[in-house]
Amino acid sequence: MSDLLARLRGRGWRMTSQRRVVAEVLDGDHVHLTADEVHARAARRLPEISRATVYNTLGELVTLGEVIEVSTDGRAKRYDPNAHRPHQHLVCSNCGTIRDVHPTGDPLTDLPVEERFGFAVSQVEVTYRGLCPSCARPTPAVPGAHSAT
Amino acid sequence: MSDLLARLRGRGWRMTSQRRVVAEVLDGDHVHLTADEVHARAARRLPEISRATVYNTLGELVTLGEVIEVSTDGRAKRYDPNAHRPHQHLVCSNCGTIRDVHPTGDPLTDLPVEERFGFAVSQVEVTYRGLCPSCARPTPAVPGAHSAT
DNA sequence: TCTTGACTTGGACTCTGTCTATCGTAGGAT
């Protein structure tokens, strides 16, 4: 992600302060922010940035393959900048915290031909669920209090 | 699913015409309807049924473990009555058609302890994606034209 | 049949996300 801005410029992306801020907000490991969270963080540095711009920019980053869209609950999509290393997600059933995980093996091989119904299967998403260490403790975190880091 | 109504009554469910119709609409294999689709089909038999009741009833069926909530796209949740046989989902990337599939092996065992971050992992959801036979053909189905059966 | 609390209803409301018309500006041309 560090040289993301350079890659984008190389692809002919017009560099604006808004796009720069959005790209910078989406930096780090285990980052899974919603569009609104991205907007809030971007607005701390660029108060006049609009929601539409955040949505547009996130959509472009997804199209360019620099960011992955994740929807682990039925609610807002989350944006994962860890797009260059294949991974799956581990989600706390209580507080919603998400971690990137790397299972062994290839889940594609687990789907027999007779279970493919003639589909040309090309992709697999795996979501593991369970209680995170904090929520497994006697005083669990309140639901919905996703730390969003 | 056939004796669902009996099971529900046995659990103390108050049986109303609305609940009966919703439960009956959700019957069959490879059924993955959205709440709105359930409402539309229920309304064919019970025109005055309200959206709120459909949402309430679906929520109760999910809580009781009789129906599974599936969100394969970022849009409306779908409701899968095939709750008593563990399975995963195969989704057409073009038209959205969903099939229930049964992979071999247990995906849980593919997540090493050092990749669990202290979580008590208890559940795995796998979504396979690819083109269905119709969409792989020269004249593909239009996107979004999910047949909803 | 009566009673009552659970269920249903319609509509307002929230949350996510998209669209559009208008304004602003990055960056190449001069």
Next chain:
DNA sequence: ATCCTACGATAGACAGAGTCCAAGTCAAGA
């Protein structure tokens, strides 16, 4: 350094999915 203009940003209206609430209805036990 300045000018141009097409691309990008903005505010706000709009749409889809889902939740909430007060008031009315009715299933089923007494």
